[in-house]
Amino acid sequence: MKPLLRSFVAIALLGGLAYSCEKDDDLWDWMIPETEDTATTGQVAGYVFHPAVVAATPQNISQLKVPEGFRVAPFATNLGKPRILVTSPAGHLYFSDREAGTVTLLHDADGNGAAEVKTVVANIRQAHGLAIHNGNMYIAAVRELYRAPINPDGSLGTATLLRNDLPDAGQHPNRTLAFGPDGRMYLSIGSTCNACAEPNPLNATMVVADADGNNMQVLAKGLRNTIGFGWQPQTGELWAMDHGIDWLGDNDQKEELNLLKQGGIYGWPYIYGEGKYNPQPRPQGDTTYQQYLSLTTLPTLLYDAHAAPMQMAFYGGTSFPADFQGDAFVAMRGSWNRSQPVGYKVVRVNFENGKPTAIQDFLTGFLVNNNRSVFGRPVGVAVHPDGSLLVSDDTGGVIYRVSRQ
Template sequence: MLSLHLTRLLALLAAGVAAVSAPAQQGDGTQERIRTNVFKPAKVNATPDRIAAVKLPKGFKASVFASGLKNARIVVVAPDGTVYLSRRDQGDVLMLKDADGDGRADGPPVKVASRPGAHGLAVHDGKLYLATVKEIFVAPIQPGGTLGAVEMIVGDLPDAGQHANRTIAFGPDDMLYISVGSTCNACNESNPENATLLRASADGKSRTIFATGLRNTIGFAWHPATGELWGMDHGIDFLGDEVQPEELNRIEAGRQYGWPHVWGAGEFNPQSTPVGDIGKAQWKALSTPMAMGYTAHAAPMQMVFYPGGSFPAEYTGDAFVTMRGSWNRSPASGYEIVRIRFSNGAPQRFEPFATGFLTDGGRTHIARPVGLAVAKDGALLMADDANGLIYRIAYTGAASGTTGAAAAMPPDGPMKAQTSRGLGVPLAKDRDETRTGTRTGSTMTVSSVSFAPGAAMPLKHSEYADGISAHLQWSAVPDAKSYAIVMEDPDAKPIAPFVHWVAWNIPAGTLMLPEGLQEQPRLTDPDGMLQGRTSRGSSGWYGPRPPVGDPPHHYHFQVFALDSTLEVQPGADRDTLLAAMKGHVLAKGELVGEFQQTVKPLK
């Protein structure tokens, strides 16, 4: 065991030095001594005696479903009971079956797909979906469980860095949810899709950022009764043995969950500094606290809700999470399966379910639990990526009154309600919130050196190329105290109008914005200008990205002169901004540009 003593001391810098999105930290006076440990229990063989010593609640039994699997990671089960397993280090997907129902896989596994870095798996509508670091593939499931041709449908997920393990699952809204971890322990990410949960169409042609501030939410699932989405996020390392807890979050569209600057119920991370002169107290106000916390560094992995089946009825609606185990804590934590008790759709407490994978007083381990799925017969299947086993945990006590696992999809109401807000509404300039009343001179002139009114926008402003914001200028309005901008595309589908840019509190003396603005919630040039959430889910400019082959889309740059600055938090969405603008609009104007993409990108 290696004990490390870390001191964080950030000296205050000279006044007027602005924070930027580079990795370098600006001083804020933080001084904190942190004691942290590196302890990696040694792996030992999973002998029959050691497996028999695994502790479970009364009436449950653990057995080996399959062995010799090496780096066994994510497990999913098809409706017919076929088991699929990803192996990241081997870069493939294995198929296993238990046709005779004896609780063990029939013969050796069959390799059905090979892709470097294969990890996340999902079964949906007769197809198997596979995620690598930067790609998502899909293949039809053939009779017998093998796969047809494997097709790439997404090729541009962010780079990985520290957290390369993408996981995927289909929600009750038939959309594909993709967990993309952070590139680092705690930093300001340059790609807004890192440290997020993404939401994509089943064909991969469109995707948005569903939620942010999630360091590495490998395990997430929908409650079978409520349809709400829950996930377990990995806490920050090197803050101490007991800090930070692993977070259980109720994940909702548009929410920000704290990382990298705030953790848990609102504690500050001393290692990081927000960009754009945003203080940590303000970042906390922008963040949603965790619902509950679990032992620090336990490393939550795959998560499933028990839908009902062969387990006793009291387990229905509870969640199970594999905890792969710590390396940054002494004594070690994790190396187990935990149960999260729910009541009326709300989490109540964590409790141990399967323990004993740590052996010899915590000095060694026989398993690092990763994959977790409910088998067709209602048993749990747990993949161990250390000794390469799949464990089967079955209930052998008195019958619960049902057999097999319930297959009903959770209700889709929460997901559809959260993701339909702001759709099917008029453009901002035509909404009641932006009326100018009877004021004279209420029209502004808006122009750009990048393109003429009604003309095509240069490729560099689109997300198919540089993705930089366009130059924009407007006429001065007497008595204006600030300006705001909303850029929308009414031609987009299914999100219409699609919000590409939201900005406000632009200083009254600023009548021009250069191209290539920073894509962050608060700017320091122009100082104090705030930017909000686009329909993509990121803050700042998001350029045109119409589907290849669509007719030209029209992009409406709408500029508003206001009689005040607005008390609206950075990162707010368009509707929040417009509600605050109501009654304060002195004048408005717009510039419309077009963009069309005719050539399909390579990835």
């Protein structure tokens, strides 16, 4: 893309010609020069389409599809708006509900594949991110980070405030966190906007801190909104799914699977995809697009634009086939900024020798009525100690369990 753009820029500078092309059924008419010495122009067709919301009835749920040899069934229903999931070694499942400001415990005491126990264990305004580490539950809200001890029955003790100075949320309030193989805390802090130069250096980053929240520093930046991330079991490498920029058309910006490393720059808001230039905003100061591109680590894999990747979980259970070991599951909540819906499913990221090779459907069928309606939008994914996969839906208020038949 970059050499092509440079060529068109040179033509425009010499002959005053415009560059236009049709790409992926979107209307493009862009000329993006390296610097502000030449005018930047662009046109792209943008759409809004929200599928109608219908109930998660038994008939609709029966239309869900999983690969042969698997089955899917509700684990718990009537849950409000469950978001992030985390499981404990004891088999307790917790989910956050950001709108309600709660963390809830679910437990399948008799092992029949459905939860009988449902208890609110924490009330924290805008609670979202959850992680378990050394017998404690960590809870991330927009600006606050809490830690609470987990009691033997799965309930939580009194939550202690660790920090209350995380950046303001803006467009992306959904903080997520996890603990790495190094025992440190990793916290994703999204951007405040669709595409802008952030005044706060902590926005649009992945940060890392000690387990008590101290010594926080930026691990990687240029990440618009990285909700789902985790460590590949074979390599210990940190992989993450980032949300693409809106209003670039039906097929841009694609969602990105990135390998995150210390000091990495991942392009947002100036560079996206395979090295494309975002026409607005431009790189600041005297920096050219080419210079910023040279600093950018490009994604390893791309996925459907606007699919909205949410939580990610690597599979380390024993009940799925052996070739699932080390693969990742990602919840795709679904699009709104395109003419035809994409996402609304859970996908499997295939890894071979520790490296991602493909993304394929795993749990589908939430779109009904010829893709005009939806009864569920997946958000959370977690692997239960029994090896099943649990999936939260914050629209129908259901947590699903995918297991072997």
